Amino acid sequence: MPITPARNTAVTAGRPARNGRCLPSGTMRTAGHGGHDVRRLRDILRAAVRGGSYPRGLLPSEATLMAAHGASRATVRAALALLRTEGLIERTQGVGTHAVVAPVETSLPEAHGVITPAHDSLFNQRMRPRELDRSVLPAPDTVARRLRIAPGTPCLRLEYVALHQDEPIAIATNYVLFPEADKLRDTPFVSDWYRLLADSGVALSDSEFVFDCEPADATLAAVLGIREGTPLMALEQLIYDLDGRPFDLAFIHTRGERFRFVSRGTSPTLS
Amino acid sequence: MPITPARNTAVTAGRPARNGRCLPSGTMRTAGHGGHDVRRLRDILRAAVRGGSYPRGLLPSEATLMAAHGASRATVRAALALLRTEGLIERTQGVGTHAVVAPVETSLPEAHGVITPAHDSLFNQRMRPRELDRSVLPAPDTVARRLRIAPGTPCLRLEYVALHQDEPIAIATNYVLFPEADKLRDTPFVSDWYRLLADSGVALSDSEFVFDCEPADATLAAVLGIREGTPLMALEQLIYDLDGRPFDLAFIHTRGERFRFVSRGTSPTLS
Numbered sequence: 001m002p003i004t005p006a007r008n009t010a011v012t013a014g015r016p017a018r019n020g021r022c023l024p025s026g027t028m029r030t031a032g033h034g035g036h037d038v039r040r041l042r043d044i045l046r047a048a049v050r051g052g053s054y055p056r057g058l059l060p061s062e063a064t065l066m067a068a069h070g071a072s073r074a075t076v077r078a079a080l081a082l083l084r085t086e087g088l089i090e091r092t093q094g095v096g097t098h099a100v101v102a103p104v105e106t107s108l109p110e111a112h113g114v115i116t117p118a119h120d121s122l123f124n125q126r127m128r129p130r131e132l133d134r135s136v137l138p139a140p141d142t143v144a145r146r147l148r149i150a151p152g153t154p155c156l157r158l159e160y161v162a163l164h165q166d167e168p169i170a171i172a173t174n175y176v177l178f179p180e181a182d183k184l185r186d187t188p189f190v191s192d193w194y195r196l197l198a199d200s201g202v203a204l205s206d207s208e209f210v211f212d213c214e215p216a217d218a219t220l221a222a223v224l225g226i227r228e229g230t231p232l233m234a235l236e237q238l239i240y241d242l243d244g245r246p247f248d249l250a251f252i253h254t255r256g257e258r259f260r261f262v263s264r265g266t267s268p269t270l271s
Numbered sequence: 272m273p274i275t276p277a278r279n280t281a282v283t284a285g286r287p288a289r290n291g292r293c294l295p296s297g298t299m300r301t302a303g304h305g306g307h308d309v310r311r312l313r314d315i316l317r318a319a320v321r322g323g324s325y326p327r328g329l330l331p332s333e334a335t336l337m338a339a340h341g342a343s344r345a346t347v348r349a350a351l352a353l354l355r356t357e358g359l360i361e362r363t364q365g366v367g368t369h370a371v372v373a374p375v376e377t378s379l380p381e382a383h384g385v386i387t388p389a390h391d392s393l394f395n396q397r398m399r400p401r402e403l404d405r406s407v408l409p410a411p412d413t414v415a416r417r418l419r420i421a422p423g424t425p426c427l428r429l430e431y432v433a434l435h436q437d438e439p440i441a442i443a444t445n446y447v448l449f450p451e452a453d454k455l456r457d458t459p460f461v462s463d464w465y466r467l468l469a470d471s472g473v474a475l476s477d478s479e480f481v482f483d484c485e486p487a488d489a490t491l492a493a494v495l496g497i498r499e500g501t502p503l504m505a506l507e508q509l510i511y512d513l514d515g516r517p518f519d520l521a522f523i524h525t526r527g528e529r530f531r532f533v534s535r536g537t538s539p540t541l542s
Contacts (some may be wrong), residue, residue, distance in 0.1 A: 035490035036403065040444055043522035047507055048413040050483065051283055068412040068422065082488050105481070110534025132307065141339040142319040151339065209534045210376070212321065213484040213502040213527035217313070217353050220305035231484040231502035236318050251314035256484035263480045263534065265383025
């Protein structure tokens with residue numbers, strides 16, 4: 001089958017933006033061919049860097065990248081500049097370009113706490129908590145609604161920074177109802193949340209996440225050791241007991257660049 | 272059971288930060304009690320705003336929030352200021368505080384394309400594509416590796432902006448292998464990716480996401496009608512055919528504030 005030359009349809013051609021309401025006029029012009037080429041190459045290189053595709057994290061030379069992607073030197077440099085701005089790579093004169101950090105991939109079922117973590121999982125004794133708070137307080141309004149209790153019902157707030165290789169990667173605030181709270185109250189917290197639940201003799205059936213993203217505010221930036229405005233994953237988690245009653249609501253902020261969540265869906269007719 | 276007063280353990284007390292490497296000295300002091308109180312309230316209010324808890328998106332008054340959360344006026348105002356900075360709420364003199372946008376919640380299995388979408392799902396004819404590119408080109412290196420083919424093997428690049436209620440909410444670049452590419456090549460693209468696959472007669476078995484977050488660069492910001500630096504969800508997706516062969520790799524950038532992904536994990540011993 002012959003390869004036709006890439007037909008890079010102009011963004012503006014033939015399809016006028018019908019969403020003028022939210023796009024400032026003239027915006028589409030600035031996102032022309034060059035911008036899309038850079039973004040596409042950035043997406044591909046980002047996936048390679050984040051996925052640990054390059055041995056020892058060392059990226060190929062500009063010339064190699066140009067050849068492998070049919071890209072101009074300007075496009076390669078612009079794509080690398082975006083990754084550097086994002087803090088994912090560093091370029092050192094005479095040494096080359098390398099990935100700053102290899103993120104840990106975590107399967108979503110492990111993050112949900114509903115399966116036994118793999119040997120090399122972040123959820124297999126790889127984390128260490130630094131507790132910020134463990135206190136009993138009346139459940140605030142929204143917390144109460146999500147946990148299906150009356151506002152003011154006592155709950156245990158357990159808040160911690162999750163450390164991985166001594167670096168803060170997440171901060172989580174859990175609101176736990178009684179009687180589970182009583183079991184957690186004095187149990188030593190040694191690695192991750194699910195280990196704490198297990199050590200406290202608390203069983204769970206289901207765990208639900210709502211995924212979102214947010215910019216780090218000053219407090220989160222300070223706690224996580226990152227710049228203000230850095231994108232974070234914001235997760236809300238509800239954990240259910242064996243009777244399907246939610247007993248734990250958590251607000252979790254994770255450093256996206258430190259780990260990635262992997263989720264796999266299988267067609268039910270095939271599984 | 273008596274409620275003990277909230278014991279707000281100081282961040283520094285007793286547990287010196289062992290991660291001095293990435294936290295500038297003195298950082299922990301700046302994230303003191305006030306900062307954590309504001310963040311906790313922000314987390315709770317953010318969940319309420321994002322979850323559509325307030326009728327007509329109208330937030331309670333400052334006085335009501337103070338009472339419901341046992342918070343000072345300064346804490347309530349600081350938490351609301353953070354949500355306003357994030358672009359989630361607007362405050363109008365004499366009118367009150369309201370949510371700017373109600374995000375659409377999307378279940379992860381629907382986003383994976385492996386189940387029939389619910390009636391009100393975003394994946395049930397709720398989206399419309401604006402195509403940016405549909406062209407055949409040699410697969411770039413990393414794309415080839417992920418799709419387990421030789422670099423340079425022809426593939427179809429199909430790129431589009433996903434519109435919801437005429438607003439751009441995501442941009443996706445798909446690299447599709449032949450023979451599937453041949454079926455997709457001339458099929459009209461009318462709503463979402465899974466509808467396009469179905470209309471092309473292409474079946475899928477599995478779909479895998481890697482979740483990440485990133486700041487919007489200039490091009491993404493222009494295409495999505497948002498400010499540069501706004502946090503986005505970055506997803507890599509691999510779609511598999513009925514024989515378990517990956518035939519489609521996509522790089523997807525979604526506006527986190529427009530929709531949220533909901534994922535539920537069930538303990539296998541219970542399901």
